[in-house]
Amino acid sequence: MIQGMVIAVGYEFYRHKRWRGVLTWQTLQSLTDVVTRRDTPDIGSPSVYDSAEKVEGPRTEIAKESSGDSRDIDDITNGVTSTLTGLFSGLPALAGPQRLASSLRQKFSNNSEAWRDSVLGAPRRLLTSIGSFSRDSSPCSAPRDEPLPSLPVPDLETTMQKYLAQIEAISPSHLEKSKQLVRSFLQGPGPKLQQFLVERRHNTANWATEWWLEDMYLTVPLGLPINSNPGLASRPKNFSTQRDAAIYLARFLMELFDYQETLDRNDLDVDVVKCREGRGTQKLCMAQHHQILKIYRRPGEIRDEQIILDRTTSGDHIIIAHHNQFYSIPVRASDRGRITESELIQQIQKIMETPADPRTPPVGILTSAKRPVWARSRSELMKNEQNRHNIELLERCLCVVCIDEDILPVTFNEPYNKNDRWLNDRDYANVLHHCLHGGGSRHLGANRWYDKTVHVIIGKDGFWGMTYEHSAGEAPAIFNAFEMLTEKVDSMPLTVENLVPSHLPSPEKLDWYINETSRCNIREAMTTFDALVEDLDLCILWFKDYSKEFVKACKISPDAYVQLALQLTYFRLHGRLVATYESASIRRFSKGRVDVIRAASPESLAWVKAMCQDDPELQNYTPDDGIKRVQFTIYSEQKIMELFDLAVKRQTKEIADNIYGSGIDNHLMGLRFAAMEICDNLPELFTDESFGIVHHFALSTSQVTTRNDTIVGYGPVVPDGYGCAYNLRKDSIIFSCSAFHSDGRTSARKYAQALELSLREMAAMLKTKNK
Structure with missing residues (x-):
């Protein structure tokens, strides 16, 4: 039955010469294999101008229009209708072939390039649609329960041509040799590696993401602040008293708890974008939103590890950092439910009123070190039971809240214009320095735990911002949530009724056992981090x-x-x-993160x-x-x-x-990882100097x-x-x-x-x- 349907569709396309170069008999055989799988969903063809995350402006059709006549499509679909009518004659329960032909005409009449990109998925889409013809929905509609398409594997020769174009633009002296390497790759291991990726696509939710995460983050040995973790400085707040700051922070955290519970119930609205052809919408992958508050990046000497926390056993407390000291506040308990706003305000005030203790070891600075160095320092800390308890609390918390008592001095200012000011005497560069590194060990840089995804930062002068660990997600998922919750709190007056006295125990202070080895590790981390902070050059142009x-x-x-x-x-x-990197969201695909716009x-x-x-x-x-x-x-x-x-x-x-x-970047990365798995040696394409130049x-x-x-x-x-x-x-x-x-x-x-x-x-x- 399945083979008959594939042949019916394929034959009608093959009758037209214009399609023969694409749909060969070999492709038709591949379609028969593909159609029996359950992971070849519709790729679709939405427009570049409809990306909610990357591009704004009038929607314009980019792909070339089909050079053929629309009568070809009518002829093809009529032929499919006739053929499938015979196939369906004994199966009255299946919906009509005319509906199938209409779907075919709608999908393939606009754009030959879009058809080429999605032809391998066409038979599965056609079969899937047989059971759902009774629904009057757009071919690109995106209900919550409909699976996202899998990330396609780009055409090998096209990627190689784009790669050569990069070399032509940035390193022309390497072009001729690179052409030879590309030729050898296409004639040698390239097709086998390409097939490996195609097969991997059929067996994974996203063939690229796991490798991409390794390559982009988990195997990079650099320290997280400045090198990886971005920062965001929001409009400063007007706190008249310490109590005002405690109220604002508590309300933000209450909104954050609501947001997390929405995620736990899977009730968060799915982001959507318009389809390329402008009919209907296509949903985006929401995996990042669901993991930002339950993921932790643990350091390793060779590679880091992402710890995905079980929300049934973790995330019931927050960590507050103040004067380089960490405190744990339970926010949920099985016997009493969630903490109240009044209780949370009082817990925060207790921490704010705690004076600095010069004997407190700045343990948080260790998380700023190069990842192998921090991994070894962590192992030393873990030898002590109390330290293990502290680190477990830090790893399993919902988020880290940084209450910053210090103010970065104007030496961190770098005003583009002399009147550029963001907060009192602090300019735009100053507050971004605050977000990214806190001014190093001399100021607030140890009042952080950089491995944790979400860091909410509040300053006594009204500073309000955040930093986040980047491997967990991209800026739209994290910054948008932060701004949305901030807007809610901004709309509330900074007043509360008389606080009901709380009977909760005081926040748990995380005391550390620091031996001589750990003290040396802390001193080395402080020196290294301060040098990096001093090296960072920032300038903000508000054009x-x-x-x-x-x-x-x-x-x-x-x-x-x-x-x-x-x-x-x-x-x-x-x-x-x-070589220029711009992140391109590929959330249109299941588990999609980013590729690189060059x-x-x-x-x-x-x-x-x-x-x-x-x-x-x-x-x-x-x-x-x-x-x-x-x-x-x-x-x-x-x-x-x-x-x-x-x-x-x-x-x-x-x-x-x-x-x-x-x-091309995910594709090149995938080909290289495939070669590491199935080749004795990496092809010279990946070891030549030009490959490094293109990725520098x-x-x-x-x-x-x-x-x-x-x-x-x-x-x-x-x-x-x-x-x-x-x-x-x-x-x-x-x-x-x-x-x-x-x-x-x-x-x-x-x-x-x-x-x-x-x-x-x-x-x-x-x-x-x-x-």
Whole structure:
């Protein structure tokens, strides 16, 4: 029966020459195998402009229109109808083939490229739909209980061509050798590794995520603060008294407990985006939301481990850090239910009133160390029973709350404009420093436990923000929840009725046994962390000349526009392009996290050279050998605009390819991991210098668009690199630029200044075009 249906569908497509290059007899046999599986759901084809997390702007069809006539589709579907009518003649319980043909016509009549991407899933979708034809639903509708599609495995040759395009843009001297390596890979182990990924896709919820997590986080030995954990500074709060701060914090935590209970009941609304063709919606994977409050990253000497906590036995207490000391507060008990707001306020006040004790060992600083170092220090602590109890409480808590009594001094200020202020004398960079590292051991850096996913931070001067451990999830899942709960508390007056005296025991203070080895470990961690803190270079550009609304009015994706601005800025400063990382959400797929949107391309290189033609040294700079040629080209305004349009088109397609599962970074990572599993030696493609260059992300970027005005940022991911998070507001764009002082060639301030110039020149270019 199944084989007959596959052949019926396949034969009707095969009759048309235009489809034969895709649907070969070999593919048809594969379809017969695939259709019997239960894990080949609809991939769909939603639009790049409908991504709730990455891109805003007018929805535009990106994929090429089918070159064929719609009559082909009618002919095909009519043929399928006729064939399946015969197959169904003895099965009156199954719904009509005409309905199936209508579904076929709707799916395949718009876009040949979308059909190519999802053809392997078509038979399973058709069979699945047989039992549900009675439902009048959009083909892309997304009910809560419907499974998400699995992440596709991109086409091997396409990935290799995109890889070569990267090398052409950032390291052209390696291009010829890389072409030879790619050729050898495609003729050698490549197809076998590709098949390994295809089979893995059929046997796992997401073929990439487990490997990606290892590669991106768990095997990276760097310390978490600055290198990995992002920070968010929200608008400061106006606390008149310590009691006000305790009330605000308690109410936020009560809202957080409600949020966690919503997650426990599986009642959280599912995020959705429009389908690419604009009909109906497609839901997004919510796995990150459900794990952010029940996951812990435990250090290891070789690799870290993610501990997924059982909510039936953990998460019934919170940890509050104050003066580098940790306290545990139970928030639920089986015999009395959840703590009341009044009780929680009093527990928080007790901790706030506790004075600093200079004898308290700053144990939290150990979690800032390189992961193998912290793993060894942890093992030493675990030799003592009391320490084991403390660490277990820290690992199993719902979250860590940091009550910061110190205020970072103005030495952490780096004002882009002299009037930039966020909180009293503290500027934008100062409060981001506060989030990311707390000023190191000399200030608040030990008042943290960086392994825990969620850190809520409140300061006595009204500071309000957070930091989080990144392996658990991406910014939209965590920052959006934080802002939503903050908005709820902000709407409440900072008053309470007379507090009912609490009979709860005082918060449990976590006392530590520290031997000489652990004392040495703490001193070394303090020295190392303080050096990293001093090395971090931050500069915040709050660009107010225009916003994403101007870019959208020009019918350009704001994300593509900003990425090209970042390329122009880097080229202006360094005379070349580099591997650029921008996280691309792939939550359209089951267990999806991110892939990498790459902005360095031959098209963007041609455009930035044209934009810098007034500087012949930059325009003719050869990145590989540093030689500056004499000749250069004069570009007209029209030509520059044409090059810009090509760069925008290419970047917009790059965004689409990634968020719909056809990025190259997860694919290359998967091929490399597959080779480690089934090959005696890694193919030379993965060991050649060019592969390292393509993955040396000297420009690490991310669009983090928040609900309110917030400062969001992180450190560079390589010593000679920049970090640049950007927040697209309706009236402005906030850029958080970072670098390391020790490199000597990079400067966050210079990058911000050059970025402002780039944004103004690009606006002038567009305004000239529209005259």
